[in-house]
Amino acid sequence: MTWPLLAEFQDPATLIAAARRLKGSPRFTVLDAFTPFPVDELHELIDVGPPRIRVAMFLAGFSTAAFAFGLQWYSAVIDYPINSGGRPLNSWPVFLLVPFEVGIFAAALAGFIALLWTTGLPQLHQPLFDVPSFERSTQDHYFLLAKGENEERTHALRQLLRTAGALRVTEVRAP
Amino acid sequence: MTAVLEPDEAATAPWISAYRASDVEITQAVTTPLFRNPGKVWWLALLLSAPFMAWFVAALGWVFYRAIGVWGVNSTIVWGVAIADYVWWIGIGNAGTLISAMLLLTRQRWRASINRFAEAMTLFAVAIAGLMPIVHLGRPIYAYWLAPYPNTMSLWPQWRSALVWDFWAIISYLLFSLLFWYVSLIPDLATMRDRTKSRTGQLLYGAFALGWCGSVRQWRAMKILHTTMAALGVPLVCSVHSIVGLDFAASLMPGWQESIFPPYFVVGAMYSGFAMVVVLALAIRWGFDLQAIITREHLDVIARVLLMSSIVMGYSYASEWFMGWYGGARSDRSLVAFEFAGTYAPLFWALLGCNVVLPQALWFPRVRGSLVALFAISVAINVGMWLERILIVWNTLSHGYMPSLWRAFHFTIWDLAFVIAPLGFFAFLFLMFVRLISAVSMFDMRELAHREDMA
Numbered sequence: 001m002t003w004p005l006l007a008e009f010q011d012p013a014t015l016i017a018a019a020r021r022l023k024g025s026p027r028f029t030v031l032d033a034f035t036p037f038p039v040d041e042l043h044e045l046i047d048v049g050p051p052r053i054r055v056a057m058f059l060a061g062f063s064t065a066a067f068a069f070g071l072q073w074y075s076a077v078i079d080y081p082i083n084s085g086g087r088p089l090n091s092w093p094v095f096l097l098v099p100f101e102v103g104i105f106a107a108a109l110a111g112f113i114a115l116l117w118t119t120g121l122p123q124l125h126q127p128l129f130d131v132p133s134f135e136r137s138t139q140d141h142y143f144l145l146a147k148g149e150n151e152e153r154t155h156a157l158r159q160l161l162r163t164a165g166a167l168r169v170t171e172v173r174a175p
Numbered sequence: 176m177t178a179v180l181e182p183d184e185a186a187t188a189p190w191i192s193a194y195r196a197s198d199v200e201i202t203q204a205v206t207t208p209l210f211r212n213p214g215k216v217w218w219l220a221l222l223l224s225a226p227f228m229a230w231f232v233a234a235l236g237w238v239f240y241r242a243i244g245v246w247g248v249n250s251t252i253v254w255g256v257a258i259a260d261y262v263w264w265i266g267i268g269n270a271g272t273l274i275s276a277m278l279l280l281t282r283q284r285w286r287a288s289i290n291r292f293a294e295a296m297t298l299f300a301v302a303i304a305g306l307m308p309i310v311h312l313g314r315p316i317y318a319y320w321l322a323p324y325p326n327t328m329s330l331w332p333q334w335r336s337a338l339v340w341d342f343w344a345i346i347s348y349l350l351f352s353l354l355f356w357y358v359s360l361i362p363d364l365a366t367m368r369d370r371t372k373s374r375t376g377q378l379l380y381g382a383f384a385l386g387w388c389g390s391v392r393q394w395r396a397m398k399i400l401h402t403t404m405a406a407l408g409v410p411l412v413c414s415v416h417s418i419v420g421l422d423f424a425a426s427l428m429p430g431w432q433e434s435i436f437p438p439y440f441v442v443g444a445m446y447s448g449f450a451m452v453v454v455l456a457l458a459i460r461w462g463f464d465l466q467a468i469i470t471r472e473h474l475d476v477i478a479r480v481l482l483m484s485s486i487v488m489g490y491s492y493a494s495e496w497f498m499g500w501y502g503g504a505r506s507d508r509s510l511v512a513f514e515f516a517g518t519y520a521p522l523f524w525a526l527l528g529c530n531v532v533l534p535q536a537l538w539f540p541r542v543r544g545s546l547v548a549l550f551a552i553s554v555a556i557n558v559g560m561w562l563e564r565i566l567i568v569w570n571t572l573s574h575g576y577m578p579s580l581w582r583a584f585h586f587t588i589w590d591l592a593f594v595i596a597p598l599g600f601f602a603f604l605f606l607m608f609v610r611l612i613s614a615v616s617m618f619d620m621r622e623l624a625h626r627e628d629m630a
Binding site for chain 1: 197198199202323329330331332333334335339340343344347348350351354355358362365366368369370381382385386387388389390391392393394395396397398399400403404407408410411414415418617618619621622625
């Protein structure tokens, strides 16, 4: 049984260079990276699957807006018709205001839920938090998580990470 | 107090006034003030805000107990300070999200140092604004009638009423702003979780950070959500203040029934909000030694925005007067004359001075460079914008179609309470915020520093 290795780097450039080297070799898998700010180059190197956040936002936004419009229409035309200053019962231009507002809020809320869903948050503790100095991933150090298929390759991976400039390489023994 | 990130006026990069800003330095510069003793100034400010808080609570209690007759409103001038407050506060509340979202979408990286506290300003201001219509209802216990819910009276809200639009606009906008602010706060909460030494801090920051660890997937999801929310936020902000404008424009009163009102209100909101951002930025910069992060260059850019907005405001006022004359209706022409020479004329001239004349000083680079001048002009703009809002209410209602109904508003001590006391409440909330949460977005600053090759 082999475990993934967590390598700690001092700056993003070294991390990206190391990730590129690992990516170029079929023997290793780059699992994830942890950085104190969003490093755009890492998206090309680490595959995290398609983002579905905007789809959720779109669906929630439009369905909530449609529901809000339907509610106004039903209450103003069917259930509680009132002649207000001679305006038509179905005053649809005015009925667009509320759907717009709540639709945008619903889209935002759905986006937030989708963010939690796709990232697995909230997960207040995870095994990586036990790695010494991992707390610097939210401050000033850059971490790369990678895996070799077997013992021999893991050994080679450790060597490669060291030569690529890792300050520290830790084996993460966690399920 | 010494600054962690030494400011250097001679530094070449425009948005970080130092020679080097490594990740450590940025993190420390922002978090150190939160973990050390707040110091005399903060306690003094808190102590100063306390009586205003008490005053606000007392004023609210008195209005709830005696109803809105304690104000100067009467059967002609049915709207008063609460409505002007509502428009003013929500105007300030609009600016934070608008500034942050618009600058994010236009890739203005200098937003990094101002977006966080501008958004916090939004939250507090909108929360205060949301109280005002409820107070003004006179029967606040029935405020929930604005919501559609199955009830034994078989009633529904009147969807054609501006009050109902307000309800949905405020509630959607407040919750949206909260989410927008929180999403970009999560990474910084994680930094705070990992830096604080107190157990309570670790538990609280840890719980709100949701277990953030800055993985590629998390960053990508967060960025997508944040950018998409920004794109939705800009039209939302414009619609919210347009709806506030419609409260007036959807009526049939002279001086209110104007199609210019929605855009004119949005510009006014941005104007007063930016002025409030200057006031808060100067306070934070000075109180937390962040001269290297909130630079003179930032203040210069904001001053230019203020100048531009003041010109648009002047144009809006002028087009109102022109349309009053050009439209030819007697009531409109008479109202414009009343604005310039009637009961509230001194206030009206003061408003023009504060909003249109005084900000022209910002044409001069020396004025934009002077922090004292900038502070004074920003405060003047906020006063001027409040005067604008109260005068929109007073002038029209005091000088409607029926001369026999012309009255003046008699300002009472409880009106004054509603002008001044909410400011103390706002200051209290803001003081709490700067002690508990990083007032500057750290990850945005790190990104900026790396882009500018300063890390």
